[in-house]
Structures are given as C-alpha cells and as structure tokens.
Amino acid sequence: MQKGLYAAVFTAAAVQAHAAAPVDFSNLVEQVSPAVVSVNVVKKLSQEELLQQQVPEILKRFFGNQVIIPQQQVPQEKTAYGSAFFISKDGYLLTNHHVVEDATKVTIVLNDRREIDAKVVGSDERTDVALLKVTGSGFPELRTGNVGQLKVGEPVLAIGSPFGFDYSASAGIVSAKMRNMMGETSVPFIQTDVALNPGNSGGPLFNQRGEVVGVNSRIFSGTGGYMGLSFSIPIDVAMDVADQLKKHGKVTRAYLGVSLQDIDRNLAESYKLAKPEGSLITQVAPSSPAAKAGFKSGDVILKFNGTPISRTSELLNYLNRAVPNQSIQLEVLRDDSRRNISATLDTAPDDTPAKADAEQQQSKGPILGVSIRDLNAAELKQLDTKGGVLIQDVRRGGIASQARILPGDVVTQINNKAIGNTKDFIAAVSDLKKNTVARVTIIREGQRAIVGMRIE
Incomplete structure (x- = not known):
C-alpha cells in the first residue's frame, strides 16, 4: 500500500513537471527570423510638438537674458520604429497603420543588416493594418495559419523590435479570442500574455507550427509598458485588408444598417432563450439594406449564413469580412418564432481614401488634419440636415485641432459653400487660401455653430 502510494505521488509529480515544461521555440525562431524586419520611420513633427520644442525660446522672450539657453536648431522631424514581416517573395510586407502613419520615409532593416527603402502601398486606420512594398525578389515569405483553429491556452511566439x-523573441499563450477594445468593432483581437512593448507593433504572432496567426498591434497598459495584456490582429483580417490595399489602394466595407447589442441574462429570459446568445437589433437605419430586407428593432440575430452567433462581436466580425453586394442569410428570433431573412449588403461610407486620391487632394489645398466620412440616411434624419460630413478623427496640432473642431462634429458649410458630402468638403478645402480665416458651420451635439479656422 505504501509502495503504491509513493508510486502515485511520483507519477503525479512527473506529470506536473512535464506539463509545466516550457515550449522550446528555438528552432522555430531560427527558421522564421529572416522574414521579420525592423521598420525605421521618419515623420514630420506636428505643430503641437514643434511648440513643445520651442518652449525654451518662449521662456527667453519673457525673462530676457536672465535665462541662458544653449542655441540649438529645432528639429522638424522625428523618428519612430516598429516591426514588419514578408507575406510574399516579391517584397510585400505587413505592419501596423500607426507605425507608418504620416511617414515621410520608411526603411526596413533585414536580419543580415541590409537596409531597404520601402513604399507604403496603403494603410487602413480602422483595422490598424498597413501594406509595404520593397523592390526586389526572392524574399523569405512567411506562411499564414488558420485563426479558426487557434485555441485559448495554445502557446504562441512573437518576434519584433521592442524599444x-x-x-527579440517572446512567448506566451493565447488568453482569449474575439476581443473588442474600447468600442472598436472592426477587429476581433487575439489576446495573449506575450510580452509586447513599443517597437513590437507590426510584427508577427506565430503558432507552434511556425504559421503567422496575428499581427501584433497594441497592449493594454497603465504605464506604457507590458502588463500581461497584449492584442494582435487576426491574420485573416489583416490579409483581407492587405489584398484590398494591394488591388485598390483602399478598403471597401459592407454595410447592413443596424445597431446591435449583446443579449444578457435578463434579455435571454425575456426572449425565452436557453442561454444568453445572439445579437439584439436596437435600431434599423431607414432605407438601409436591413430596412429593405424587413429587419426590425427587437429582432435577435441567432445565425449568420447558418453559423450560430453567441455574441455581437462574432456577428460584427462576419459582417466586416463580407463584401458589398454580397447576399447574406440571417436567422432571427421575432415574436417567439424563428425565421430566415435574406439581405444584400451595400457599400459602407468610404473612410479609407485611396492613396493616390489622398496625395492629389493634399496638393490642392491645406492639410486640415481630419478624417471624414459621409453621413448615412439615419444620421441625416436625426440631425435634420440635407447633407454634411462627419469628423471622425482630428490630428493633434493640426489646423482643425487649433480651430477646436472635435471628433463627432458635422460640417455643413465652409465659407459660403454648402457641404453635402465628402466630395464637396474636399472641393471647398481645395479653394482655401493661406493666411486666411475660413468660416466653418458645424453641428455639435445637435446645436449649430460657426467656427473660425485659421489657415496657416
């Protein structure tokens, strides 16, 4: 009996030791490292950053010669760094949008220390994916894996250039899948505990077979450094975006026209569901594909093309992967009965302009530092306006930022020109002259206002 007890203890200890043994990625790192590169980026300083650089000179104006400041030339550019990896032998690479955003020059450094200038083929802010191209052939190409087969708890490896x-290689496990961060719905992030830090952005996340399953994008941190929560863009999402950027220079998305929320315990009981599942439609945009198909507020979407939906993030992922003019079939719960409804998706408002178009637009007028999109039918009705463009993002230190134009503002007029859509906006901005002040009519939180925007 005693001997059997000892045997059981030793066996359990051996199993524990075997389970706790770390995964050896050394051979894998050696195989895939040649396809991973460092990215060096030169960016222009924003007006806010230039002002910060000039603070000593401003102090001297106030205090005169009482303050002795060494004479130094204020730099007009800054450098940044990140990571990228080859997805084709002819020189295409994936990285993050935020790595190359506003870049005036991009250079990649190979593992044999060669430096090659890279061109930004296109970049998509919503998914944080950018596509680079270098001249040449015969580059080492990484294989992509099946994200659907990736399991929570599975070991993964990241390679990049932190700081x-x-x-630098770091390993961990998959902590969760289908994560949405801070209201973002375009990317179902892979969450890991891999140690990622600034500079890892744009690098690959590998499974144990050496296949890329994600593009390392961001961390959740209160200090700016690693705290055990890292997030990667699923490689299938990134490759879809890269394919569109390669073919068209921009990303076109599908549009259904519904607002959605998760089903909680109480709602599940109310809808007589065995468990919280599906996605609840809270609003249907007028004249949208959803409205034309007959969807109603209060419908619960349970399946997308036959695939069960457990939460809203899953449905949004399927919709984001769909293409305009695609027909989809959704199983919905309405009035305690299930029914199938088909809909044909439309094209979403264009918030990722083609790179060539953007360059052409910039040459015609001042750069305001904003991203814009057209208003949809529901927004036009809600704001009681015939046209306008929505300010999605405002770059700090830019012309619009200095005029205190905010994300969420709707521009309806610039000087005496009515703004009905993004084309009107671009045309009006192209006519703005330097050293003038433009009158910008906006709608902010339902109230109309006029802002003076100084063009410098």
Whole structure:
C-alpha cells in the first residue's frame, strides 16, 4: 500500500513537471527570423510638438537674458520604429497603420543588416493594418495559419523590435479570442500574455507550427509598458485588408444598417432563450439594406449564413469580412418564432481614401488634419440636415485641432459653400487660401455653430 502510494505521488509529480515544461521555440525562431524586419520611420513633427520644442525660446522672450539657453536648431522631424514581416517573395510586407502613419520615409532593416527603402502601398486606420512594398525578389515569405483553429491556452511566439532591440523573441499563450477594445468593432483581437512593448507593433504572432496567426498591434497598459495584456490582429483580417490595399489602394466595407447589442441574462429570459446568445437589433437605419430586407428593432440575430452567433462581436466580425453586394442569410428570433431573412449588403461610407486620391487632394489645398466620412440616411434624419460630413478623427496640432473642431462634429458649410458630402468638403478645402480665416458651420451635439479656422 505504501509502495503504491509513493508510486502515485511520483507519477503525479512527473506529470506536473512535464506539463509545466516550457515550449522550446528555438528552432522555430531560427527558421522564421529572416522574414521579420525592423521598420525605421521618419515623420514630420506636428505643430503641437514643434511648440513643445520651442518652449525654451518662449521662456527667453519673457525673462530676457536672465535665462541662458544653449542655441540649438529645432528639429522638424522625428523618428519612430516598429516591426514588419514578408507575406510574399516579391517584397510585400505587413505592419501596423500607426507605425507608418504620416511617414515621410520608411526603411526596413533585414536580419543580415541590409537596409531597404520601402513604399507604403496603403494603410487602413480602422483595422490598424498597413501594406509595404520593397523592390526586389526572392524574399523569405512567411506562411499564414488558420485563426479558426487557434485555441485559448495554445502557446504562441512573437518576434519584433521592442524599444529598438532587433529580433527579440517572446512567448506566451493565447488568453482569449474575439476581443473588442474600447468600442472598436472592426477587429476581433487575439489576446495573449506575450510580452509586447513599443517597437513590437507590426510584427508577427506565430503558432507552434511556425504559421503567422496575428499581427501584433497594441497592449493594454497603465504605464506604457507590458502588463500581461497584449492584442494582435487576426491574420485573416489583416490579409483581407492587405489584398484590398494591394488591388485598390483602399478598403471597401459592407454595410447592413443596424445597431446591435449583446443579449444578457435578463434579455435571454425575456426572449425565452436557453442561454444568453445572439445579437439584439436596437435600431434599423431607414432605407438601409436591413430596412429593405424587413429587419426590425427587437429582432435577435441567432445565425449568420447558418453559423450560430453567441455574441455581437462574432456577428460584427462576419459582417466586416463580407463584401458589398454580397447576399447574406440571417436567422432571427421575432415574436417567439424563428425565421430566415435574406439581405444584400451595400457599400459602407468610404473612410479609407485611396492613396493616390489622398496625395492629389493634399496638393490642392491645406492639410486640415481630419478624417471624414459621409453621413448615412439615419444620421441625416436625426440631425435634420440635407447633407454634411462627419469628423471622425482630428490630428493633434493640426489646423482643425487649433480651430477646436472635435471628433463627432458635422460640417455643413465652409465659407459660403454648402457641404453635402465628402466630395464637396474636399472641393471647398481645395479653394482655401493661406493666411486666411475660413468660416466653418458645424453641428455639435445637435446645436449649430460657426467656427473660425485659421489657415496657416
């Protein structure tokens, strides 16, 4: 009996030791490292950053010669760094949008220390994916894996350049899948506990077979450094975006026209569901594909093309992967009965202009530092306006920022020109002259106002 007890203890200890043994990624790192590169980026300083650089000179104006400041030339550019990896032998690479945003020059550094200038083929802010291209052929190409087969708890490996330290490898496990961060719905992030830091952005996340399953994008941190929560863009999402950027220079998305929320315990009981599942439609946009198909507020979407939906993030992922003019079939719960409704998706408002178009637009007028999109039918009705463009983002230190134009503002007029859509906005901005002040009519929180925007 005693001997059997000892045997059981030793067996359990051996199993524990085997389970706790770390995964050896050394051979894998050696195989895939040649396809991973460091990215060095030169960016222009924003007006806010230039002002910060000039603070000593401003102090001297106030205090005169009482303050002795060494003479130094204020730099007009800054450098940044990140990571990228080859997805084709002819020189295409994936990285993050935020790595190359506003870049005036991009250079990649190979593992043999060669430096090659890279061109930004296109970049998509919503998914944080950018596509680069370098001249040449025969580059090492990484294989992509099946994200659907990736399991929570599975070991993963990241390679990148944290804080500029080239080809640093770090390992961990998949903590969760289908994560949405801070209201973002375009990317179902892979959450891991892999140690990612600034500079890892744009690098690959590998499974144990050496296949890329994600593009490392961001961390959740209160200090700016690693705290055990890292997020990667699923490689299938990134490759879809890269394919569109390669073919068209922009990303076109599908549009259904519904507002959605998760089903909680109480709602599940109310709808007589065995458990919280599906996605609840809270609003249907007028004249949208959903309205034309007959969807109603209060419908619960349970399946997308036959695939069960457990939460809203899953449905949004399927919709984001769909294409305009695609027909979809949704199983919905309405009045305690299930029914199938088909809909044909439309094209979503264009918030990722083609790179060539953007360059052409910039040459015609001042750069305001905003991203814009057209209003949809529901927004036009809600605001009681015939036209306008929505300000989605405002770059700090830019012309619009200095005029205190905010994200969420709707521009309806610039000087005496009515703004019905993004084309009107671009045309009006192209006519603005330097050293003038433009009158910008906006709708903010339902109230109309006029802002003076100084063009410098």
